[in-house]
Amino acid sequence: MHVRSTLVGATALLLSAALAATAAAATGPASSSGGHGATRKAVEAAVAAGVPGATATATDAHGAWSATAGTGDLRTGAPRSAADRYRVGSITKTFVATVLLQLEAEGRLSLDDKVDKWLPGVVRGHGHDGRRVTVRQLLNHTSGVFDYTADEDFDRAYFLKDGFFQHRYDTLTPQELVAIAMKHAPDFAPGATWKYSNTNYILAGMVIGKVTGHSYATEINRRVIGPLHLTATSLPGTRVTVPQPSSRAYSKLSLTATGPTYDVTTLNPSIASSAGEMISDSADLDRFYAALLRGKLLPARQLKEMKATVKIDGDPNTRYGLGLMDTRLTCGTHVWGHAGGIHGSTTTAVTTADGRHALAFNFNGDWTGSHAAVVEAEFC
Template identity: 40%
Template structure:
């Protein structure tokens, strides 16, 4: 791998894939490299730069899982505890059973829960440009998020198969607060941010819609065509009902994201430190590290190809060219994509952030293929 190869991929991503701006941050042993392409601000043309803050999206799942595993290490809980032990009744609706669904099921996306991101209660608010403008500053209570999480019946039995669902992590995050008596923000600060020196990572506060400086502007084309019935959208057909890709992107930088698991903002540098620690086992005790990386298949789930899922993180089913296992964290929603992948020893980490949502697997695939010498096609 040469850094020129990765720079060429970034340039291609901007020129041919509709990405406004992209950064790639690399740690390889004692060596580091940082590359950019495109713009942080389409109006001014300002370039992307190191240290920019961005929402990690579903990367917050890994932080939630880590906090719960540290609590298990202290004897405060077992990840095989049923949900009803800590939040009785929350899941006892619409066909769910809080005595059967465990913390492990929530964190591994094997609780059989409906894919929360497709729930009409959420998608209707952001489905079109006009809806997004009207609802971008809506806030959600924990009770509302719980209701959305179980608004559709189960799609599988607990432990049966992987189904990606934010709803399980809404409940897991609330469990942290119930068990500790503290806010999730306070617990993740004490248990993760401080031990790892993540000085540029924080949980957005209630009603917080912007970012600390520096940050890129965020742009989205992730909207349905006018008139689409969101109830008919599935994980299989959603791409076919998206609006015309030739439309100019909408600036979505200011956006209330309390419905995002963890609601965490970070930088590529901090995410490199975080994922390196989780991949290598330098943060969690051996027993909890083993639990985090006991994975389930994602095959057939219309999710990331060539992956298995642990507790809040994924592992590729293909190794790097030198045989090292690859582990990572990722997330995407309106205006951002943030993926960080590390070798299992924590020595070689590649963090990618774009100021627009996930466009296709091919951008990430080409970056990680160039970086690790592995075929992910």
């Protein structure tokens, strides 16, 4: 899920004097050799720029390495932990796409099926027509379907301060989220161009339900989380808390990066559903993306389809596949993965194409901090 109202730039006011007193920590074999020194400095720089705290874990041929910086709880001063679980937002999309590609490999659907085949009449209204949109277009964001999080009423109710504190524990169904999108015209005709839309993945989760007779959460658990032994990864549904160990999550709940900082740790993630409800930790995310890119979750044909990318307007260095992004770094290295944001939590998880070098990290504030700088530091 994309946090529209709170991710506003790369600089912000320092949160409190407590941040100045928190030290960075690194563990693992690389902390003594300095092999990840640039990554550690980039994580520390994010905290210096105003992020309350950060946690990162990388895996490569030398093993696993972790670093933390800043604080996990502004009230107590407790530090962040390498074992922290956190909300991963739109990284959920890669899990959803993986399940749909597995179903295609089993012959249970085609990515070129029209959405209306599985969800008859659901994508209708103000020019939307599920008879013209394919499952593939949902997964690579070329459907043109309006993003429900861009609805102004939804934005005020769930992302800005007054609305958030009134509605943070609301339960919304996928059908209700899609209905919000259907009140608007499509952004463009199906296939005409690219635009990120969380509604695409709400619909994708609903398709999984229709094809399998089970919820997308059940299928992700059975097909991905269980086989990979992702013990810190979960789909909370309507559960409002994050399992321990975890840190607090913070937001400005504002259109600017200034002003008060609010604890937004507890919320009902049904507002994100299959577009962004998941919880994980850095080690699990490294394991997931490494396994995915090494072909352990998908047959070669389906992995190739997932990696077939389309252009993202305005970003010449990033292309979007099926729930998977290909980013070319300044040093020429390509990394594959996804980023995610939800109230008080922003996350990036990427790996090299061979799955042998992976990085996942999280900031527990949603208004500042350079994710690109951390990725560049690790891989370049």
